[in-house]
Amino acid sequence: MTAVAIDRLVPAMAGTPILRGLSKKLVASLADEGRVHRFRQGTYICHQGDPSPEVYFLLKGRIEISSFSPNGSRILHASVDTPQFLGELGVLGGYPRSADLLALEDTDVWATEGEVFLSFVTRQPSACRELLGAMARQIQEHQAFADDLLFLDLKGRVAKRLLQMGTTSLGDLPAPNTAVPALTHVDLASLCGGSRENVTRIVADFQRRGLVKRESQRYVLKKPEQLAKIAGL
Numbered sequence: 001m002t003a004v005a006i007d008r009l010v011p012a013m014a015g016t017p018i019l020r021g022l023s024k025k026l027v028a029s030l031a032d033e034g035r036v037h038r039f040r041q042g043t044y045i046c047h048q049g050d051p052s053p054e055v056y057f058l059l060k061g062r063i064e065i066s067s068f069s070p071n072g073s074r075i076l077h078a079s080v081d082t083p084q085f086l087g088e089l090g091v092l093g094g095y096p097r098s099a100d101l102l103a104l105e106d107t108d109v110w111a112t113e114g115e116v117f118l119s120f121v122t123r124q125p126s127a128c129r130e131l132l133g134a135m136a137r138q139i140q141e142h143q144a145f146a147d148d149l150l151f152l153d154l155k156g157r158v159a160k161r162l163l164q165m166g167t168t169s170l171g172d173l174p175a176p177n178t179a180v181p182a183l184t185h186v187d188l189a190s191l192c193g194g195s196r197e198n199v200t201r202i203v204a205d206f207q208r209r210g211l212v213k214r215e216s217q218r219y220v221l222k223k224p225e226q227l228a229k230i231a232g233l
Contacts, residue, residue: 009036009110012059012083018121018130030120034112045101045109052090052097055117058083061107062181066190067099076190079104079181089135091118152232157192158202160231162212166221173224173233182217 009031013019019027036059039045045056048067062081068074077099080086090097091114121127152160165181166174183191189199203219206212211227213220221227 009057009059013057016084018085018088018127018134020130021126022124026124030112030117031110033116033120034110036108036110039103039107039109041103041105041107043103045103045107046087046097048097048100050097052087052095053114054111055088055091055114056086056101057110058086059108059110061109062104063107063109064102064104065099066102074190076183076187079183079187081181088117088131089138092131092135154192154194154198155202155205156231157194158188158199159206159211159227160233161188161191162219162221163224163227163231163233166224173228174221176222176224178221178224179215179218180221183219184217 010024010028013031014022014024014027019030034057039061045063058080060083062079063086064079065077065086066074067077086101086109087097121131162180163174165183166178185200185203186196188203189196192199203212206227207214209226211221211223213222
């Protein structure tokens, strides 16, 4: 790997929860075990159902994470543009890929063999704890989404999802005027478990009330506290 790639990669990796607290020398030793690949816009990094031999790290760009339900409906899980590890839980469990990863723009992704990543993490107690924490959060998020479908109406789910995209934890609401990642009404409907038509009407109502503002493909959260009330938070 080139020195330029290492210089970009190590600080980005060191800033993630899994590797935070480790020395840059240790992080660099992991970074040097993989390679950075360029994926052009519209290129799939992996497909749902593929084997999971590698762990990925988003260095630069934007990736859509989505899957297909048994009836063929597309389910959007997230659109990510922050440097982070991807695919580590599939490697940990030895499961096939649970989702497609699609480059939404030209994207740089580091990849290494799963066994290399797991061997490194298990030698670092703090990284191991963070990886276990990531698993617990994913389980909790799945349970929370199931609970939302049961107990929140669609307007509440839309408000909650918009807030979630603007913060790492709903314990701390995003600041007013926070812009969330770009997404379409179809994507937002998939994230909320509703139809595009109904979600479009709800978002238009939020805009009329000044709760959100549309700027290009992004929503700006103008009044997060009012959105939180709608979401029952």
